[in-house]
Amino acid sequence: xxxxxxxxxxxxxxxxxxxxxxxxxxxxxxxxxxxxxxxxxxxxxxxxxxxxxxxxxxxxxxxxxxxxxxxxxxxxxxxxxxxxxxxxxxxxxxxxxxxxxxxxxxxxxxxxxxxxxxxxxxxxxxxxxxxxxxxxxxxxxxxxxxxxxxx
Amino acid sequence: xxxxxxxxxxxxxxxxxxxxxxxxxxxxxxxxxxxxxxxxxxxxxxxxxxxxxxxxxxxxxxxxxxxxxxxxxxxxxxxxxxxxxxxxxxxxxxxxxxxxxxxxxxxxxxxxxxxxxxxxxxxxxxxxxxxxxxxxxxxxxxxxxxxxxxxxxxxxxxxxxxxxxxxxxxxxxxxxxxxxxxxxxxxxxxxxxxxxxxxxxxxxxxxxxxxxxxxxxxxxxxxxxxxxxxxxxxxxxxxxxxxxxxxxxxxxxxxxxxxxxxxxxxxxxxxxxxxxxxxxxxxxxxxxxxxxxxxxxxxxxxxxxxxxxxxxxxxxxxxxxxxxxxxxxxxxxxxxxxxxxxxxxxxxxxxxxxxxxxxxxxxxxxxxxxxxxxxxxxxxxxxxxxxxxxxxxxxxxxxxxxxxxxxxxxxxxxxxxxxxxxxxxxxxxxxxxxxxxxxxxxxxxxxxxxxxxxxxxxxxxxxxxxxxxxxxxxxxxxxxxxxxxxxxxxxxxxxxxxxxxxxxxxxxxxxxxxxxxxxxxxxxxx
Numbered sequence: 001x002x003x004x005x006x007x008x009x010x011x012x013x014x015x016x017x018x019x020x021x022x023x024x025x026x027x028x029x030x031x032x033x034x035x036x037x038x039x040x041x042x043x044x045x046x047x048x049x050x051x052x053x054x055x056x057x058x059x060x061x062x063x064x065x066x067x068x069x070x071x072x073x074x075x076x077x078x079x080x081x082x083x084x085x086x087x088x089x090x091x092x093x094x095x096x097x098x099x100x101x102x103x104x105x106x107x108x109x110x111x112x113x114x115x116x117x118x119x120x121x122x123x124x125x126x127x128x129x130x131x132x133x134x135x136x137x138x139x140x141x142x143x144x145x146x147x148x149x150x151x
Numbered sequence: 152x153x154x155x156x157x158x159x160x161x162x163x164x165x166x167x168x169x170x171x172x173x174x175x176x177x178x179x180x181x182x183x184x185x186x187x188x189x190x191x192x193x194x195x196x197x198x199x200x201x202x203x204x205x206x207x208x209x210x211x212x213x214x215x216x217x218x219x220x221x222x223x224x225x226x227x228x229x230x231x232x233x234x235x236x237x238x239x240x241x242x243x244x245x246x247x248x249x250x251x252x253x254x255x256x257x258x259x260x261x262x263x264x265x266x267x268x269x270x271x272x273x274x275x276x277x278x279x280x281x282x283x284x285x286x287x288x289x290x291x292x293x294x295x296x297x298x299x300x301x302x303x304x305x306x307x308x309x310x311x312x313x314x315x316x317x318x319x320x321x322x323x324x325x326x327x328x329x330x331x332x333x334x335x336x337x338x339x340x341x342x343x344x345x346x347x348x349x350x351x352x353x354x355x356x357x358x359x360x361x362x363x364x365x366x367x368x369x370x371x372x373x374x375x376x377x378x379x380x381x382x383x384x385x386x387x388x389x390x391x392x393x394x395x396x397x398x399x400x401x402x403x404x405x406x407x408x409x410x411x412x413x414x415x416x417x418x419x420x421x422x423x424x425x426x427x428x429x430x431x432x433x434x435x436x437x438x439x440x441x442x443x444x445x446x447x448x449x450x451x452x453x454x455x456x457x458x459x460x461x462x463x464x465x466x467x468x469x470x471x472x473x474x475x476x477x478x479x480x481x482x483x484x485x486x487x488x489x490x491x492x493x494x495x496x497x498x499x500x501x502x503x504x505x506x507x508x509x510x511x512x513x514x515x516x517x518x519x520x521x522x523x524x525x526x527x528x529x530x531x532x533x534x535x536x537x538x539x540x541x542x543x544x545x546x547x548x549x550x551x552x553x554x555x556x557x558x559x560x561x562x563x564x565x566x567x568x569x570x571x572x573x574x575x576x577x578x579x580x581x582x583x584x585x586x587x588x589x590x591x592x593x594x595x596x597x598x599x600x601x602x603x604x605x606x607x608x609x610x611x612x613x614x615x616x617x618x619x620x621x622x623x624x625x626x627x628x629x630x631x632x633x634x635x636x637x638x639x640x641x642x643x644x645x646x647x648x649x650x651x652x653x654x655x656x657x658x659x660x661x662x663x664x665x666x667x668x669x670x671x672x673x674x675x676x677x
Contacts, residue, residue: 024368049483064371083376091376095367098491102364109223109357 023070027063031056035107040127046135047108053100060096061089200458202639203288208278213459214435216472223356225425226484229268231355231558232418233485234362235551236313237411238493240521243500244514245408248401249393251385254497256405258386260412261489263660265481266653267419270632270646272477275423276432277470277644280456281569282423282628285635291574293631298570300620301417305563307606307617308334308598314552316522317545320529330602337556338595342588344442348428351561358554362547363488366495369543373536374498378505382497399672406664407618413489416621420628421562424569432473433457438583440565446584452572454579461643470644499544500528507531564590619665619675626662629654 035055038044044051065081065088072079081088112132115125199207245253274285287294308330315330344350370379396405414422427434436457438450459466504511510531513524525548533541568586571578578586632654636646646654668674 060371067372087376091374091379092371094379095371095374095495098363098367098495099371101488101491102360102362102367105223105356105360106364109353109360 019071019074023074024063024067027066028060031059031063032103032107034059035103036111036124036128039131040124042131046131047104049101049104052104052107053097056096056100056103057093060099061092064092065089197460197462200641202278202458205284205288206455208280208456208458210460211433211436211457213433213466213469213473214430215469216476218476223352224480224484225352225422225429225431226268226480227352227355227359228425228558228562229414229418229422229485230359230488231554232421232562233264233414234359234489234492235310235411235415235555236521237408237413237415238489239496239548239551240500240525241404241408241411242493243497244524245405246382246385246497247500247504247511247514249396251381251497252388252391253393253396253405254382254385255387255389255391256409257412257493259389259660260409261486263653263657264413264419265486266650267629267632267657268422268481268485269477270636270650270654271419271423272426272431272480273474273644273646274632274635274640275426275434276473276477277640278456278458279427279433279435279437280423281427281566282420282631282635283566283570284456284573285639286631287574288639289631289634293627294570294574296627297417297420297624298567300624301563301566304416304617304621304624305559306594306597308556308602310555310559311552311598311602313521314549314555317525317548317552320526320545321542321549327602331599333553333556334560334595334598334602337560338592340557341561341591342443345445345448346428346439347442347561347587348425348439350442351557352429355554355557358550358557359488362550362554363492365543365550366492366499366547369532369540369547370495370498372540373502373532375502378498378501379494382494382501399674402672403668403674406622406668409664410622410625410661413485415625417566417624417628418562420624421566424562424565428565431477432470433459440568440587441584443584443588446582446588449582449584452583454573458641461641467643499532502535503528503531506535560591560594563594564588615675619669622661622665622675626658626660626665629658629661633658 035044035052038055039046044055065085068081068088069079083091112129115122115128119126119129197210199209201207242254242257271282274280274282278285283294283297286297311330311333312326315326315333318324318329319326340350340354341347396402410416426432427437428439430439433456436453438452441449459470461467461470500510500514504514507527507530510524510527513520513527525545529541529545531541532544564587567590568583571586571590572581572583573579633651637651665675
């Protein structure tokens with residue numbers, strides 16, 4: 001959505017902005033939802049970087065591959081990937097590291113704000129809040145013990 | 152919700168009561184003693200730690216370190232300050248001018264800064280005092296040197312204008328209006344905060360997240376494997392000094408870029424204040440700075456820091472935990488994120504220069520026009536990858552300006568209020584939070600006046616002096632770090648040979664290049 005708004009602000013057409021938002025935004029949003037499903041299932045730690053890097057390592061290149069292919073199809077061009085499929089995917093995989101770190105920064109700060117608002121009618125959001133609350137409780141217990149020890 | 156929030160909101164700033172002496176041992180010699188095991192030795196109160204001629208530090212318990220893996224922490228302040236125009240513009244430009252091999256100097260600069268971060272943290276976490284206080288313990292005029300340098304260098308709002316200029320390119324809103332509103336908003340947000348550190352940590356964490364994620368996506372869209380691999384492999388061409396670099400036109404620019412690789416000027420010194428407010432190590436025993444509207448809730452700030460018992464194995468075990476925690480900050484969050492963002496910007500600039508000769512031409516000029524070059528890069532990205540990408544690029548530059556404004560104004564006010572509160576006679580009549588607010592609003596009001604009526608970077612007559620002071624401060628703080636950590640801390644927690652060597656190299660690196668530039672070319676830094 002941000003990409004789309006910036007595009008319009010920068011003088012791009014609404015149609016271009018919409019296409020740009022959809023062809024990259026939708027795959028990333030779907031994979032982001034999968035990330036949350038794994039969090040709920042307890043297969044992914046809350047606020048940890050290494051699992052997020054491992055998660056996005058294959059999926060960010062996949063999202064970009066879909067993005068490039070769809071962009072060419074929508075524009076009516078023949079499909080062309082810079083450096084060939086292997087080179088393209090390897091390049092995207094390396095950049096997925098930055099994407100994953102940025103993702104954790106944003107996810108851990110914005111996610112809880114949204115889930116708190118919708119948890120009453122969204123069981124997944126409620127479970128995610130539970131996961132974060134468990135972690136905060138565990139840390140608080142640790143801090144409490146530390147404070148007792150430090151007098 | 153963030154795990155980094157590991158300190159108590161109401162730290163116990165008082166020294167714990169002295170345990171009562173064991174009376175049993177005194178009376179047992181008068182009466183007929185029953186057969187009993189000897190009484191344990193009474194716990195001894197440790198004498199305060201004497202460091203320099205200033206007030207000794209009472210001994211208190213070191214809190215236990217949190218898990219080393221974390222996202223938010225005091226390093227987001229350093230990232231907000233450090234990932235600036237050097238990473239987004241100066242280094243990508245040097246790569247285009249001298250080739251990717253020049254990036255070895257960036258690697259050296261950022262790695263040195265990671266060592267500086269670890270050593271700054273050593274003193275701050277061991278004592279809860281800022282490095283300014285540590286400098287005063289060695290020799291008070293050293294601290295005043297930094298006080299004066301900060302006043303001279305950091306009151307100019309130049310960092311705001313670049314970001315506001317990029318925002319003007321996107322929206323058409325005149326840059327001075329955006330900059331003025333931005334400065335006022337920064338002042339209001341900080342003044343309304345209950346605890347300034349907590350609000351800014353979250354806000355800057357969010358902005359850094361957008362920057363890291365966004366630049367990665369844009370680099371993924373416009374760059375190629377070739378751009379990325381040359382940006383990475385270029386970092387390992389140690390000793391690459393092209394002849395064209397050793398000229399009066401370029402050498403000062405390279406020195407400036409080295410000094411601005413990661414946090415520059417006094418930014419690392421301010422990091423010790425952020426560490427303290429985050430509650431890291433003995434900082435947990437010092438109250439936090441509050442926003443102006445909550446200043447009356449501030450607890451009494453002790454007149455000095457504290458030391459922990461370095462003879463106690465349990466305390467030393469906790470100390471090792473804190474060192475692991477800060478090493479994670481230095482390596483992954485600071486070094487890693489700074490590298491990622493710079494590589495992404497280098498890839499973006501390389502792609503733009505490849506597609507448009509005008510970009511190369513603008514970037515290759517020794518007397519560069521930064522604004523025109525950034526606009527040309529944006530235009531090229533717009534035409535090659537879509538308007539979205541070009542606009543996003545300018546959005547990142549605007550974001551960097553906002554990060555720098557938030558981070559710099561907070562850090563400047565923190566540093567000046569710390570030195571004022573502890574070392575200007577009579578200042579302790581006021582609360583630390585009030586002194587902080589006074590510096591904050593003074594620099595905001597001055598900034599608004601200068602942005603609208605004066606030179607944003609400072610008067611041209613003193614620009615060289617300001618550039619000199621900024622780079623000189625980096626060499627000077629390396630010397631101060633060596634003195635403070637090796638003379639003011641107990642032996643068991645002093646730095647080792649590797650750390651001392653790295654910091655000494657830092658002093659030689661910054662001061663040596665600065666002096667060489669002046670002596671050989673008669674120019675300070677570019």
